[in-house]
Amino acid sequence: MIDQSSNRAWKSFAWAVLLVTVVIALTPYVWMVLASFKNRVDLLSSVPKWSFTPTHANYPAVFIDKEYWPLAINSVLISVSSTVLCIVIGAPAAYGFARSDFPGKEDLFFFFLTTRMAPPISIAVPLFLFFTSLGLIDTIYAVVIAHTSFNLSLVVWMMRGFFAEIPREIDEAAMMDGRSRLGAFLFVVAPLAAPGIGATAVLCFILSWNEFLYAFILVAFDGRPLTVGIPGLVTPHGTLWGQVAAVAIVATLPIVLFTFLVQKQLVRGLTFGAVKG
Amino acid sequence: MTNRTPSPRGMPLLDRGVGPLLMLPATLLVVIFLVGPFYYMVYTALTDLSFADAGQAGAFVGFDNFRKLMRNDPLFWSSFLLTLKFVVIAVAIEFLLGFALAFLIFRFVASQRLLTTLLLIPMMIAPVAVGLIWRLLLQGDFGMLTFYMRKVGLLAQNSAVLSAPDLVFPTIVAIDVWQWTPFVTLIMLAGMMSLPRAPFEAAMMDGAKPFQIFRDVMLPLLRPVIALVLLLRGIDAFKEFDKVFLMTGGGPGTLTELVSIYAYRVNFRNWDLGYGAAVTFMIYLVVLILCSVFYKAVYWSSRKPAAAF
Missing domain, CATH: 1.10.3720.10 (MetI-like)
Incomplete structure (x- = not known):
């Protein structure tokens, strides 16, 4: 009912939407995971730090x-x-x-x-x-x-x-x-x-x-x-x-x-x- | 309507009396620890019991609490209306987004178990943790999201969404949407996958256009599942407590004080138990109504062979 090429376009579109949604769903959680491995300075940095030297000190x-x-x-x-x-x-x-x-x-x-x-x-x-x-x-x-x-x-x-x-x-x-x-x-x-x-x-x-x-x-x-x-x-x-x-x-x-x-x-x-x- | 006719296989297997016996422990537990307290709550609602005032030891006052609730408590009604607004807006957005996503996956991606399971994480983890995660993201000084929102000009330099009177309500709606849209997607996807093929093939043979098939074949077939999703989400959203309590505590002021948070405040902050019981009774009433609609609309119809799932 839909021709081949437009079907393929829809398919990529659907995949893109799904992937973006997964990223949106997971990012907040990932941010919390990262936060648990940050020291105080990295945590309170006003510019979000995506890479940092991890510490496990928060857990103990x-x-x-x-x-x-x-x-x-x-x-x-x-x-x-x-x-x-x-x-x-x-x-x-x-x-x-x-x-x-x-x-x-x-x-x-x-x-x-x-x-x-x-x-x-x-x-x-x-x-x-x-x-x-x-x-x-x-x-x-x-x-x-x-x-x-x-x-x-x-x-x-x-x-x-x-x-x-x-x-x-x-x-x-x-x-x-x-x-x-x-x-x-x-x-x-x-x-x-x-x-x-x-x-x-x-x-x-x-x-x-x-x-x-x-x-x-x-x-x-x-x-x-x-x-x-x-x-x-x-x-x-x-x-x-x-x-x-x-x-x-x-x-x-x-x-x-x-x-x-x-x-x-x-x-x-x-x-x-x-x-x- | 009720499904009380014996099964087509003949008489039920268990002897008379054995079935109820098996249900006895479960029923007893529920009666003692849920129904009992419920009736105690109803009784308390007719008294002036308060832990904050030694003069109010629980004397019977009839319907005074309900009278006050109906005529004289603008805070209750504003929290009630706020909750209705929260339920309608959040569930509507969740449904539209969730349905669209389910349809895209169903039609073009087919089964993608890993990704759909990853989508579920926001609604499976503890709501308290959800509240905490968003509190961290939306911190005024160092919140990750605050930073990017300011960068693209969505947020003024010195304001934070959770304390900005005009932003805080849309924010808790948005977070609820983030948490629960995957629920709609999951259930709708399951509903779509279990649809019979024949009606679609017949419609295609008749030369129906894709949109016509969607509107005239798929939507009607999905109606029971749609009703189910809307009701379950509606009931749950009406009871929302954990994450909003954690994020804003109902504030700033009472701008996000949903009715369950208001009930918590009356009971466990003011210790005004008699009046608090009247408030919680009203919440219970609304949920009970939604619940019977759920049962009538969804469960009974789903047991008739005509409905397709």
């Missing part, structure tokens, strides 16, 4: 001298625990949604979505009071529980589709072979859904790792993850941008790597299973 300065390393550990503990809980609690529920039918099922399914869509700020105050009365405030348990409940709906919505794609005959065959219902789910269906479960788990991890508001409100000192530690480094007078950048890089690098890991399932995760990707 903030993680060891300012004792930010426990925040990284908190981030890992919070994200891993909430992800494991999410999958252990959410996957059976998703399997139930995919394999059973009862009045009100779709309403319950929609109910899960509404819990996900609720603005964190509307739940944060009561949760803050609730955890205070339980004595869990300022511990990572509070954040783990908050993240688990908040991300559960994503697991339920995403995993239902993965289970629905596995034919019911598989369950039936496993049960004919003498497996119990639970055995069929654990040893036959779940392994078949493993890629989906993995992708869902990575997405849960990313969401928990990146989350700010709940963690910011629920922990102030001991249980702080990296996201909550970042604002504390930005002060009205004399922010040490090299150190801020170092924390930001440590807080984002795992996510950049994970993005490559789950890119195939990302569409499904980001649309709550509505678009298959």
Whole structure:
């Protein structure tokens, strides 16, 4: 429908647009990476410095001298625990949604979505009071529980589709072979859904790792993850941008790597299973 | 409309009662830690609870907070309108740019996994980090972007975008566009790739021009995905908090005080919890409405075989 040469011109145009967009998307991040390797003079230079003698001093300065390393550990503990809980609690529920039918099922399914869509700020105050009365405030348990409940709906919505794609005959065959219902789910269906479960788990991890508001409100000192530690480094007078950048890089690098890991399932995760990707 | 008919393969597999049982732990957790607090918030909205004033210990005041909110709080309404403006402008730009990019990739570049994945980095990294990155770029004295903007004359010598009253709002919109346009591209691209071929072939056989095919075949087929993208982005943008909070804290003055930042200020700066609950309830209401539109428009229609994805 378009002749050859104009097609080729469009092709180059499309490539040019794509490449420029990638550059625009990445430059700010690259600038932050560079900043984390700059000394104070290079950082505060009024003419942007693209080449400089790199220093790694910012990393130990903030993680060891300012004792930010426990925040990284908190981030890992919070994200891993909430992800494991999410999958252990959410996957059976998703399997139930995919394999059973009862009045009100779709309403319950929609109910899960509404819990996900609720603005964190509307739940944060009561949760803050609730955890205070339980004595869990300022511990990572509070954040783990908050993240688990908040991300559960994503697991339920995403995993239902993965289970629905596995034919019911598989369950039936496993049960004919003498497996119990639970055995069929654990040893036959779940392994078949493993890629989906993995992708869902990575997405849960990313969401928990990146989350700010709940963690910011629920922990102030001991249980702080990296996201909550970042604002504390930005002060009205004399922010040490090299150190801020170092924390930001440590807080984002795992996510950049994970993005490559789950890119195939990302569409499904980001649309709550509505678009298959 | 609801999809309650048994599956075509016959009766559902699980015995009666087993399905709900499997859902019980998840439901309980969500009810205790999200729904419970939600109702507590609704109750708090009817009291005068405040941590800042010992005289306001949480006495029941009926709808006083909502009355004040409706009639007597210009700050709430200006932040509400600002948020609507933010959502409409940012999502519109993100959609147009993201759709155009998706179409270019779909039509002329085909599958380019590495580059499209690189595009996703701005929206995958923590929003707090995004706020920080842009704060560094837009610093008044040594910001990289500030320097180049001044050089090409986009910015006056001694001003900085994040503290300039006329520039700060467009800037947070632009940063949201930078962060979320790839989301639209990714979802639209997936939608385009899963379109059936037959309608396009039929249109070409009938001699339709490329633009006609785009307008009369492709757009209608993509409608469910477009609705989905707009709603998901709309809901998310309405809740925007992290990066704006990090970059401007709502300032200068209240020029970028989105409604969630206003709610944060009332609750956790003024500790006016009763009134703060009324404010957050309003936010919740708007999101709930958008959310049910999302469910009706997108999810149900996508389960009917007629819709194509």
